[in-house]
Amino acid sequence: MGVECKKIEGGVTAPKGFMAAAAAAGIKYKNRKDMALIFSQEPCIAAGVFTSNVVKAAPVQWDQRLVEQSPFVQAVVVNSGIANAGTGKQGWEVCERTARCAGTLLDIPADAVLVASTGVIGPQVPMEPVEAGLLKLASEKADTLEAGLSAAQAIMTTDTVPKQIAVQVELGGKTVTLGGMCKGSGMIHPNMCTMLGFIATDANISKEMLQRALRADVVDSFNMISVDGDTSTNDTLLLLANGLAGNEEITKEGEDYDAFCAALRQVTVYLARMMAGDGEGATALFTCRVVGAASKEDARILARSVISSSLTKAAVFGHDSNWGRFLCALGYSGASFDPEKVDLYFQGESRRIHIYGGGAGLNYSEEEASAILAEPEVTVLADMHMGDGEATAWGCDLSYDYVKINADYRS
C-alpha cells in the first residue's frame, strides 16, 4: 500500500503517554522479574483477542469482560509465574483483588485494570507477593525506553530473549507511534493467539475500528505461528490506544485506517516471528511461504501445516533435506491440490534451490540443501500452481531441548 512505517527504538513506552515497570515479586521463582505493568497517563480504548481454548484462564475471562464492557482502560498488570488457569472461583477472585489493588495504587477504577498471567497451570496465585509487587510497580513506573525493556523482560517464561518493537507512521500530518511486547515460547499454536502480547499506541481511533484492525491483523500474524501445536489457556493479545498523537480520529475505513493497519502489521509480524524463532529449544526460525494456492485461506492452511509438523521440524533441526516430509505435510493439511503441479524450494538468506517438481524429486545438491537448512532462518517455498492465494507461516525446529524443557517444566 506504499505506507511508510519507520521502525524506531523501544517497545510499549515508545508511544506518547505510556509508562511501564517491572518487579521481582517472587510469585513462583526467586530473584527473577515476574511482574510487569503498562500504564497510560490518559484513559485508553482497548481491543483484544483471546484464546479459543474452552478452558480459559481467569485473567482471560476478566479481560474479555473489560474489553467488551468497560468504558475505558488504563493499565495492564502481568504476572509470569503462575497461569491462574484451572483455578476455579479463587482464580477469578485473584483477578478482582489484583485489579482493585492496582486501581487504588494508580488512582483509576478497578474496571480500568486489565490482568494477564502466564506460567504453570493449576496452582493458585498467592496474593501477598502480588500486592507487594503492585506497590513497587506503581511507584517505579516510568515512560523511559529502559522501563519498557524491563517490562518486556519481566513477562518472559522459557523465552530466551525479550521481544519488543516500536514503529512510527504519519497519519494526516501527525506522527503516530505503536509499541509492542510479547512473550511466548511453549504452548504456541495458531488459533488466537497462544501467547501474551501487548501493544500500546497513541493513535486516535474509535473502539470499533481498533477492534476491527486487531481482528483482521492476527489472521496473518500471530495466528500464523506455531511452536508445538498446543493452544494455551491464557493466550491474550491486547491493543491499547490513548489518542495522544492528536491525529483526526479514525472512525471508518480509508487512508488513515490502512496506514494504521500497515503499522500494526509491522509490529505484529515482527513479534510473531520473534516468538516463533525463540520457540522452546529452537535453533532456527522455520518459515513456510506458500504461493499459487487456490485461495488465501488454503495458502494459510498449507503454510501452517508445514511448520506445525514434528517431522519437518525434526528435519530442519537435523539439517536433513528430506523433502518428502514437507510434501507430506502439505498433503494432509486439508487443502486440496494436485501433487504433480507443486514446486518445492529451500531458501536461505542468499540462495534458493529447487527440490521437487513435476511430481518427483529433482536432481539437487544434498550438500547445498543441507547448508541452507543449517542457516538460522530457513524458508520452504511451495508454489501450488492452483491460483493466487499466498500466505506465510512461522515456526521453529524440534530439538532435544524442546523435550528437555517440557519433560520437567515445573521443576
Place this chain on the structure above:
Amino acid sequence: MGVECKKIEGGVTAPKGFMAAAAAAGIKYKNRKDMALIFSQEPCIAAGVFTSNVVKAAPVQWDQRLVEQSPFVQAVVVNSGIANAGTGKQGWEVCERTARCAGTLLDIPADAVLVASTGVIGPQVPMEPVEAGLLKLASEKADTLEAGLSAAQAIMTTDTVPKQIAVQVELGGKTVTLGGMCKGSGMIHPNMCTMLGFIATDANISKEMLQRALRADVVDSFNMISVDGDTSTNDTLLLLANGLAGNEEITKEGEDYDAFCAALRQVTVYLARMMAGDGEGATALFTCRVVGAASKEDARILARSVISSSLTKAAVFGHDSNWGRFLCALGYSGASFDPEKVDLYFQGESRRIHIYGGGAGLNYSEEEASAILAEPEVTVLADMHMGDGEATAWGCDLSYDYVKINADYRS
C-alpha cells in the same frame, strides 16, 4: 456383545490357506529383511482403507484401484526400504512391474497382486533387487507360524518389535481365524490409518460386508492412535478373506457379522495399541480414556487431542503430573464442555488417583502421580459429565530419541 474371541499363536499365516515369506532384497539397506509376501492359496476378496493425504504414494493408488475393481486378489507384496511416494509416473510403473513379476512367479494375474511400500519418501524403487526379492519370496513362502513372524519382521522400519496377532471366533459352528500384522512407528496420526496393516482371514463373507466391517472398525482402532501427528502418504490397511473356514457366507448384518466384527476389533485394537506403544522413541504407551462426553464423536475428538499433544507427551516422558496440560489439550480439541464439571484421573495398572475436579486441582500426592506416570502403560481418564459418549485413544510419550530418530532418519 458376549462374543467369545480366543487369542491364538501366530499372525497372518494363522488362518487357513495363507502363506507368507520374507526376503533381504537390499532395496535400501543391506543385511536386513525388507520385503514380505502374503499369499493365499485360494482367491480372496479384499477390503481396504487408505491414507487421507492428498499426496498418495503410488502403491496406495494401485491398491485402491485393485480393491475397487479387481474381481479377486491373492497376494500382497511389501517393501520396507523406500516409500515409493512423490515418485511420479515412474513410481506407478514400479507397482505395475512388481505386480506383473509377482503374478508370473505365483501364477496369478497381476491384478490379483496388492503392493505396499514404506520408508523414505522421494527416491525411486530400484527394480532389480525387487525382482530378485520376489523370486525368493515366491519360492520360500510357507504356511508356518515362523513364516508369518518373518514377514512381520520384514515390514518393520524404525519399529523395535514385530507386531502380529491371531484370533479365533465361532461362526455357525465353524471356527473362523483372523491373523494380522502391521508396522508403524513414525508419521503416525489418526486419519486412516498412518501405517501398513495386513489382516488375513479364512472367513466366508461378502465383499460388501467385509468392506463395511473394516470401515466401521478403524474409526475406533487405527484412527484412534497417534505418534506424531503426521498422516503419512502410504497408510494402507488391507483385509483379505479367502472363505476357507467354510462358515455360511456373511451377506448381511446379524449375529455372525457381529461376531466377525468383534474378532476383527480384537485384532485391530491389539495392533493399534502395539503401534502406539512402539512409537518412535517411546518409553510408554500413553492412553486417554474419555467417558461422559456429549457424544461418541466428541469423546473421540477429546481423547485424540490429549494423546496428540507434544506437551502432554513430554510430561509423560518426564513423569511430571502437570495436569494443566491434559486439561488444556481437552480444551482446544474442538469439542465443547464445561471445565468446571470435568474430573481427571491418572490411572496405572493397579491404582487410580483423582487429580482435578470442581474446576480446580485436587490435593493428591505428587509422588504417587509421578509413580503412575512412570509405569509402562499410563492412562489419563477424563469424565466430562456431559453425556454418555465414550472413547479411547492410544499414543506414546515424546522423548529425546524421537527427535534423534527423526533429525536424521535417512542416514
